[in-house]
Amino acid sequence: MHSHSVNALPNRRTTLQAGAAAALAAVLAGIGETAFAQAGQIETLKIVTGFAAGGTSDTLCRRLATKLAPEFARTAVVENRTGAGGQIAIQYVKAQPADGATLLQTPTSMLTIYPHIYKKLPYDPVADLTPVSVACVFDFGFAVGPAVPLDVKTVPDFLAWAKANPAKANFGSPAAGSTPHFIGALLGKSAGVELQHAAYRGTQPAMLDLLGGNISAVSGPVGDITQHLPTGKVRILGVSGAKRSRFAPDVPTLLEQGLKDMAFSEWFAMFLPPKAPPELVARLNASIRTALAATDVADGLATFGLEVMPSSPGELAELLRKDTARWAPIVKQIGFTADT
Structure with missing residues (x-):
């Protein structure tokens, strides 16, 4: 009898703890569901880029998509909405509901340089987008090909x-x-040389012309x-x-x-x-950080x-x-405007 009552105590405590845990779990589940409902219960996340498949922008989107599902959304897909130098994608995303189902990935020059070179942009870089995170950073190279003699070894030589x-x-x-266009233009200005600019649809077509000796240099x-x-x-000279x-x-x-x-x-x-x-932005920012921290993602992007470089x-x-x-004074100095 005595031993039975001693045993009964922990059982009762266990039952109470289990009951409390179940109640807490129910509350947490409720909170989880509410948060998910507020975030629009993301079934499919669309990552939108303004550039074609196979390029650096598209590659980044695809690598992120593999990590953001199922962690942030149940599935994630990449949508290439190309045209107008990345403007079409931005214009599309600004019109979508801010429920976490549509995410834009863009190079920053569409937001920092374009306002200075287009009189009429179909978007306001500040009002029409909500910043979430930087994903990565890259530099440009200035390269020459077979059209340029081998004794040209530096940018001043060129x-x-x-x-x-x-x-x-x-x-x-x-x-x-684009930034690489302006780098080339500034190099010419610095030396008082009139460098003719040829705009391509991406760096790869320019590189093919460089390899063929049709142009002297590429900035990309x-x-x-x-x-x-x-x-x-x-x-690569610089x-x-x-x-x-x-x-x-x-x-x-x-x-x-120099x-x-x-x-x-x-x-x-x-x-x-x-x-x-803000809660949605914070949640997505955390998911992007986790995705970019994965070794396979960082290594894969390094090959490009x-x-x-995630950010807040x-x-x-x-x-x-x-x-x-x-960019405001630089664009003025170069005197380039995209409106023809």
Whole structure:
């Protein structure tokens, strides 16, 4: 009898604890469901990019999609809405509900340079998007091909050669009004050389023309150039970062070659449609950080010359503000406008 009552105590306590735990679990489940309902119960997450499949922007989206499902949404798909140098994708995302089902991935120049070169943009870079996180950073390279003599070994060498050979003083870039276009234009201005610019639909078509000797130089993302180094026909004369690129460690920066103020990097960043709720932004930011921290993601992006670099939503907003201000006088100095 005595032993029975002693045993009864822990049983009763266990029952109470179990009851309390079940009640707590029910409350937590309720909270979880409410939060999920508020976030729009994301079945399918659409990651939208303004660039074609196979490029760096698309690659980043696909690698993120594999990690954001099932963690953030049940499934994740990539949608390529190309055209107008990335504007179509931004215009599409700004019109979507901010429920977490649509996420934009874009290079930042569409938000920091375009306002200075287009009189009429179909979006407001600040009001029409909610910053979530920077995803990665990349530098640009300035490369020459078979059209340029082998004794041209530096960017100043190239500019001197271009001055002496005005018929061949040209370069290609992935798009008019892009960062690499402006890097080439600034290089020409710095040496008083008229460098003719050829705009391509991406860096790869420009690289093919470079390899064929049809253009003298290409300004484009480092990762788009390094993949052609094994041909032996391409030489990178300089890189645009504040320090040397780990993807081309032997190549001096433009700064090291005496070209002052010539440090430029570009960011790929993630945005939700306007007025996204702060809890949703925080949840998505945490999911993106986790995805980018995965070794296979970081290593995969490195093969494209992309350095993983997540940020807080506030840091991304501040980066855009600073970059927009920095580009205003540069665009004015170059005198380029995209409105024809």
